[in-house]
Amino acid sequence: MESIETPGYRPLYKQVYDVIVRRISQGEWRPGQSLPSETALARDLSVSQGTVRKVLDALTAEKLLERRQGKGTYIAENTQERALFRFFRLSRPGGERLIPDRAWEKVRLRPSRALERLKLDLGRTDKVIEIRRVRAILGRPCIRETIIVPAALAPGLESLAPLPNTLYSLYQSRYGINITQAHEELRAGLADDDDAAEIDVLPGQPLLLIDRVAVSLEDRKVEWRQSRCQSADIVYAVNLT
Amino acid sequence: MESIETPGYRPLYKQVYDVIVRRISQGEWRPGQSLPSETALARDLSVSQGTVRKVLDALTAEKLLERRQGKGTYIAENTQERALFRFFRLSRPGGERLIPDRAWEKVRLRPSRALERLKLDLGRTDKVIEIRRVRAILGRPCIRETIIVPAALAPGLESLAPLPNTLYSLYQSRYGINITQAHEELRAGLADDDDAAEIDVLPGQPLLLIDRVAVSLEDRKVEWRQSRCQSADIVYAVNLT
DNA sequence: GAGTGGTCTAGACCACGCA
DNA sequence: GCGTGGTCTAGACCACTCT
Numbered sequence: 001m002e003s004i005e006t007p008g009y010r011p012l013y014k015q016v017y018d019v020i021v022r023r024i025s026q027g028e029w030r031p032g033q034s035l036p037s038e039t040a041l042a043r044d045l046s047v048s049q050g051t052v053r054k055v056l057d058a059l060t061a062e063k064l065l066e067r068r069q070g071k072g073t074y075i076a077e078n079t080q081e082r083a084l085f086r087f088f089r090l091s092r093p094g095g096e097r098l099i100p101d102r103a104w105e106k107v108r109l110r111p112s113r114a115l116e117r118l119k120l121d122l123g124r125t126d127k128v129i130e131i132r133r134v135r136a137i138l139g140r141p142c143i144r145e146t147i148i149v150p151a152a153l154a155p156g157l158e159s160l161a162p163l164p165n166t167l168y169s170l171y172q173s174r175y176g177i178n179i180t181q182a183h184e185e186l187r188a189g190l191a192d193d194d195d196a197a198e199i200d201v202l203p204g205q206p207l208l209l210i211d212r213v214a215v216s217l218e219d220r221k222v223e224w225r226q227s228r229c230q231s232a233d234i235v236y237a238v239n240l241t
Numbered sequence: 242m243e244s245i246e247t248p249g250y251r252p253l254y255k256q257v258y259d260v261i262v263r264r265i266s267q268g269e270w271r272p273g274q275s276l277p278s279e280t281a282l283a284r285d286l287s288v289s290q291g292t293v294r295k296v297l298d299a300l301t302a303e304k305l306l307e308r309r310q311g312k313g314t315y316i317a318e319n320t321q322e323r324a325l326f327r328f329f330r331l332s333r334p335g336g337e338r339l340i341p342d343r344a345w346e347k348v349r350l351r352p353s354r355a356l357e358r359l360k361l362d363l364g365r366t367d368k369v370i371e372i373r374r375v376r377a378i379l380g381r382p383c384i385r386e387t388i389i390v391p392a393a394l395a396p397g398l399e400s401l402a403p404l405p406n407t408l409y410s411l412y413q414s415r416y417g418i419n420i421t422q423a424h425e426e427l428r429a430g431l432a433d434d435d436d437a438a439e440i441d442v443l444p445g446q447p448l449l450l451i452d453r454v455a456v457s458l459e460d461r462k463v464e465w466r467q468s469r470c471q472s473a474d475i476v477y478a479v480n481l482t
Numbered sequence: 483g484a485g486t487g488g489t490c491t492a493g494a495c496c497a498c499g500c501a
Numbered sequence: 502g503c504g505t506g507g508t509c510t511a512g513a514c515c516a517c518t519c520t
Contacts, residue, residue: 011489037505048491053506062482069506070498087481093426182481185334188429188447188472206429206447211476231429235452238479240328240423241303252508278486289510294487310487311517489515496508 012047016055019045024064024075025217027176034072035065064180064217078179083166087182087214090143090229091237098234102165103141105133109151109158116148119213119224127151129158131167134198141199142230149223153177168214171222178217185211186236189228201230208236253288257296260286265305265316266458268417275313276306305421305458319420324407328423328455331384331470332478339475343406344382346374350392350399357389360454360465368392370399372408375439382440383471390464394418409455412463419458426452427477430469442471449477 020041023029035041038056042049056073059065063086066074076082084099091097112120112128122128131147147167149157154175157163164170171177189209191201201207210227229236261282264270276282279297283290297314300306304327307315317323325340332338353361353369363369372388388408390398395416398404405411412418430450432442442448451468470477 013489039505050492051490054489056506067506068499070500070504072505089479089481091426093428180482184479184481185332185476186427186449186479187334187476188449188470190447204445206431208427208429235426235428238330238425238427240330240425241421254508280486291511292509295508297487308487309518311485311519313486483520484518486518487516489513491513492511494508494510496506498505498507500503500505 013051013054016045016047016051017058020055020059021064021217025176025178029075031075031077031172031178034074037072062180064178078166078169078172080164080166080169083168083179087168087179088166089236089238090137090234092233093235095237098137100135100137100143100165101139102162103134103136105131105161105163107131107158107161107163112148112150116224120148120150120221122150129154131163133163137234142234144195144198144228145225147223147225150221153220153222167223171216177220177222179214179222180217182212182214187211188231191228195228199228199230201232206231208234210236254292254295257286257288257292258299261296261300262305262458266417266419270316272316272318272413272419275315278313303421305419319407319410319413321405321407321410324409324420328409328420329407330477330479331378331475333474334476336478339378341376341378341384341406342380343403344375344377346372346402346404348372348399348402348404353389353391357465361389361391361462363391370395372404374404378475383475385436385439385469386466388464388466391462394461394463408464412457418461418463420455420463421458423453423455428452429472432469436469440469440471442473447472449475451477 029035036044038049038052042052045052056065056067060067063076066076068074088100107129109127109129112122112126116122116128117124117126129149129151133145134141135143135145154171168179171179187209189207191203191205191207193203195201195207196203208229208231210229212225213221214223216222270276277285279290279293283293286293297306297308301308304317307317309315329341348370350368350370353363353367357363357369358365358367370390370392374386375382376384376386395412409420412420428450430448432444432446432448434444436442436448437444449470449472451470453466454462455464457463
């Protein structure tokens with residue numbers, strides 16, 4: 001069963017969970033592909049089908065897998081739509097979801113700053129890729145973003161312009177990085193002259209400020225993103241459950 | 242098995258799920274109490290223990306139940322701490338959670354307004370209870386709230402002052418209403434003179450505006466809450482998963 | 483030791499997708 | 502018709518709590 005020892009005793013299903021997550025994160029199974037069937041996995045790992053099922057169900061709940069009855073179990077793909085739906089929370093008041101477009105972007109590779117190293121757990125000499133961009137909604141520039149990515153995680157990202165609308169699908173397809181969670185902090189702020197020059201807002205008007213750190217399946221901090229959003233007819237929607 | 246028919250065919254575990262949710266929402270089992278054991282429930286409902294387990298695990302994931310190995314399965318209580326942790330997302334930048342206190346409050350019973358009827362699915366003649374209050378953090382008034390509750394759901398609420406810090410524990414303990422989810426929309430706004438008079442902010446400073454509708458286990462809209470939060474050193478924290 | 487939930491197994495049958 | 506995941510069952514043993 002591929003080096004599953006018993007360090008102080010972990011339940012079997014947790015050991016199976018770790019094996020499967022490791023295989024996915026090491027690229028043994030790739031996004032969009034199907035896993036072996038439950039019975040094949042159970043035989044391979046020398047556990048019962050029920051134990052495999054418990055793990056696959058858990059990973060499905062975490063949105064890392066997708067199960068299709070009659071077909072198989074697949075590695076979830078961070079498609080554009082899916083990533084937008086999952087990690088982009090802006091909508092019209094009342095609920096209608098909004099889809100942002102790129103207005104413009106500037107990408108460069110540069111040394112990291114102290115705050116960036118703190119946010120992303122980087123070392124003193126690590127470089128970062130800085131993405132500055134403005135996003136538009138229905139043709140109207142509404143969001144200014146500064147995105148910081150450790151250069152070591154995404155080599156060559158700075159020369160891939162134009163970047164796709166959702167970076168997370170790029171991280172997954174090109175760099176094998178699965179973004180599984182993000183931590184956000186929201187504040188209110190005031191638009192300054194730079195904001196007014198780039199997005200559809202006047203100086204002194206209120207902006208919604210979003211500070212996000214995105215984390216990968218392997219628990220690495222992959223991206224620090226600061227967004228400044230026009231807040232006149234756009235809201236940030238959350239469901240607390 | 243208590244009137245479980247097969248309307249077009251629902252899986253057994255869904256039928257069991259419905260029965261258990263109904264018993265909880267009808268008060269047959271009350272918060273803090275323990276449910277019968279898995280084996281007793283299985284016998285009672287004429288299903289296998291595994292099917293009962295699947296349902297209890299699901300309800301535990303939804304935070305409606307709590308399971309304690311060796312002791313039993315309990316109806317989750319919306320204690321102050323728990324409700325704050327689950328539904329109050331304001332914290333210091335960086336993550337330290339904040340605990341609000343009541344500064345003052347005014348409660349009254351009055352006819353509903355059109356927007357309130359829309360938000361809470363009320364009829365033309367339904368009355369509401371309006372709670373206006375200011376909450377303080379570390380002694381500093383930071384949040385202005387207006388809370389609207391259908392009078393029919395919480396009779397006598399207007400004469401219960403002073404209200405507890407977390408209304409949700411009161412809804413549960415006094416009215417048998419379990420708040421299981423809430424939908425929030427966040428915007429940025431500017432402080433006006435009324436804000437400046439009541440909370441620690443100057444006119445024209447940015448405020449975080451939160452619009453929340455809380456929903457019960459039975460899918461009734463129980464509360465519409467509008468909050469205006471000082472946003473200088475308070476952030477709204479979200480984990481996207 | 484008795485009773486509870488937690489883990490694990492083995493096997494049956496159903497529902498779905500596809501060739 | 503075959504292979505897949507989805508549901509359901511029955512039973513064994515473990516880990517924890519309380520008396």
